[in-house]
Amino acid sequence: MSTRRAGRAATSRPAYRAAAICTPGLEFVCRQELLDLGCTPKSAGLGTVAFDATPRQLYAANVWLRTASRVIVRVATFRSTDFVHLERRAAEVDWSAWLADGVAPSFRISSHESRLYHTKAIAQRLHRVAGPPSTGEPEQLFIVRIDRNTLTVSVDASGAALHRRPWRTELGDAPLRTTMAAALLLAIGWNPETPLLDPFCGSGTIPIEAALLARRLPPGGDRSFAFADWPDFQPGAWASVTGEIAARAEPSCPAPITATDRSTAAIAAARVNAERAGVADDLELDARVVSHTPARSGTGLVATNPPYGKRVGDGNLIPLYRRFGAVVRERLPDWSLAMVCADRKLAKAADRGLAPVARFRHGGLPVQLLYRPGREAAEAGTAPARRARSQPAEQATRQAAQQIAPDGGSAAISDSGSGGRQRGSRDRSPRSRSSSRRSARAPR
Secondary structure, three states: OOOOHHHHHHHHOEEEEEEEEOOOOOOOHHHHHHOOOOEEEEEEEEOEEEEEEHHHHHHHHHHHHHOEEEEEEEEEEEEOOOHHHHHHHHHOOOOOOOOOOOOOOEEEEEEEEEEEHHHHHHHHHHHHHHHHOOOOOOEEEEEEEEOOEEEEEEEOOOOOOOOOOOOOOOOOOOOOOOOHHHHHHHHHHHHHOOEEEEOOOOOOHHHHHHHHHHHHOOOOOOOOOOOHHHOOHHHHHHHHHHHHHHHHHOOOOOOOEEEEEOOOHHHHHHHHHHHHHHOOOHHEEEOHHHHHOOOOOOOOOEOOOOOOHHHHOOOOOOOHHHHHHHHHHHOOOOOOOEEEOOHHHEEEHHHHOOEEEEEEEEEEEEEEEEEEOOOOHHHOOHHHHHHHOOHHHHHHHHHHOOOOOOOOOOOOOOOOOOOOOOHHHHHOOOOOOEEEEEOOOOOO
């Protein structure tokens, strides 16, 4: 064992310069999650929250973060303007610290305003020093970002993207991304001891994420992670993390979670997903239109992602939103309302009291999380996650908000987007020499 690895194993001090990757605009929610895990977040960039982590904290972040799409560890940073210099500096990186025997490196590369911009050629040089591409072996993903001739090399600790929950095998029309559903609940400070209703549940993303949160279960279940294949993986630290899962779990949700949709196919999909997530017994699933929502006394939360614009085809949806808002006001008068929407006109048709909690781009399209507190929530004050915003996170959120059209125009929600500039997007130009490419297959 190298001195570097032995040092990691012998100390509980932070050993990794880590970062949680999330949708730009949701940094403040991800930051609060890290604080709840006992980590100390540092700077928050656009879609990135940096933090130092012990091995146990790194493992726990992958297990418990609900709003992050990936957790990475910084490996090296250096400047390079030509391929000779690139190979020389890359040869100084200890690639073996992250590559177990029989594991091949793969590279995801992006370049912005740099002299090195041909991502395929860059990957070829990196493979020369780190190891050849996979010919069938397992892979370890490295993420290389080149910005103004400075290379930042990070290693992926997650493996498959964290938002790709293993339980979500059935998808409806324009499904909501899991991390966005979790962010909706966390950003408004939902109390799991209060009932929740999603009257446009689709394939059940919001109710299932709510049930997992209420029962204190990991969002990804018992999935595997890339860090488990690292040479310095610590089984003892991992056993501590997994042991905590059973200790924290609640046997059932403390309050009813109801999921309804007019589509029987959507309800069937939601039931399959809920069963795979292990929370089917915690959900009340029913196929019905929003007008048939029964009256309920007391307080609760309506959290939903209603249809809009391109998600369901062109058409006048204002009557649906007006009816939806009237049902909430008349039959759930003391309930809070939270919803995802990209069209403020539709949102105002439902409830003029809705205000943005977060604004960001999802799948390259503008989206807002909107919230109107109910009686008790209004008396209690603002949500914890919103109070916890740091100045860097607020700045990143404002930057993301500036990318949204002033009218919050109608747009579809894509399940494959990850916020910010997308691979293959049309806003790149040769002049900026900005591009991205994977040199190998997707991570395991």
